[in-house]
Amino acid sequence: MPAPDDDRTVGNVRVTLRQLEMFSVLPSHSTLSSAATELHISESALSQAITQVERAAGEHLCVRRKGRGLQLTPAGRHFAAQASKIVRASEELLLNPSQDRAPLRGPVHLGCFASLAPHLLPAILSEVRQRFPDIDLQLMAGTHDELLPQLESGYLDAMLAYDLHLPGGFAKRRLYSTQLEAVLPQDHPLTAQTTVSLADLAGEDLLLYGTNPSTATVYAAFEAASLTPKIIMTVPQMILARELVAHGVGYTVQMSRPREHRLSLEGRPFAIRPIEPTAGPTSVVAMWPLGMDLTPRASAVLDIAAETCTP
Secondary structure, rough: OOOOOOOOOOOOOOOHHHHHHHHHHHHHOOOOHHHHHHOOOOOHHHHHHHHHHHHOOOOOOOEOOOOOEEEEEEHHHHHHHEEEHHHHHHHHHHOOOOOOOOOEEEEEEEEEEEHHHHHHHHHHHHHHHHOOOOOOEEEEEEHHHHHHHHHOOOOOEEEEOOOHHHHHOOOEEEEEOEEEHHHHHHOOOHOOOOOOOOOOOOOEEEEOOOOOOOHHHHHHHHOOOOOOEEEEEEOHHHHHHHHHHHOOEEEEEEEOOOOOOOEOOOOOEEEEEEEOOOOOOOOEEEEEEEOOOHHHHHHHOOOOOOHOOOO
């Protein structure tokens, strides 16, 4: 692609708010096609918008090559982050021109680590709708790898996650403390105990939830106790691991969480026991990019999260 023209110096190139919005979503995508789909525009329209933004900026902001996808340059990543701030600020100004008096209204996009989502998000959504009916709360659940790019790009206002193996560059608000606990078949001999140890579990059949940071936390806990777990299967979803436990296939290990239930989807019971000595202690946090101020409505949603997420 030829070097961007320096048209901005003579006022021939103007960048619109819509073009900034288009560019702000690029960090979350590896191809122009997927970004265009999210923006509900054609790939050619997005490509033209990027070219115009680059001309106004006076430098390359991304690399576009056939068959090799889309890659932002360091300047492009910085530009996208700043563009996201401008878009968010403009939305906030239009939605709440008088913050002191106007009721909170407008969108809030909240992400949540997948295994936490069923336990945290329903209560948060219900309470937000009751207290702030004009807030449009949109939810996204996924892995860290799926959610962090959305958070960094500004698509998500905040994200709920375990405070484990998280990258720097984020502000955090602690919601509650958590630790590892064992999920056992209802008739397992260890359910006769009020707590179990990692030594008790080491020889039992473990169904390992195979998504970080959960996987790394379990390995680290056993390693710290100089033990090796007997892993018979790695499963992609915690809900599947618990279903298998309810069928007596083995046990699994999860982080303690609020509003825990002890029935499978089929209504089969299983047991939960704390692990003692305490293993894998950490916190569940709300997080958002440093330097990006939360909107008043996003702050209100996180206040509700802190209230409803108490175990």
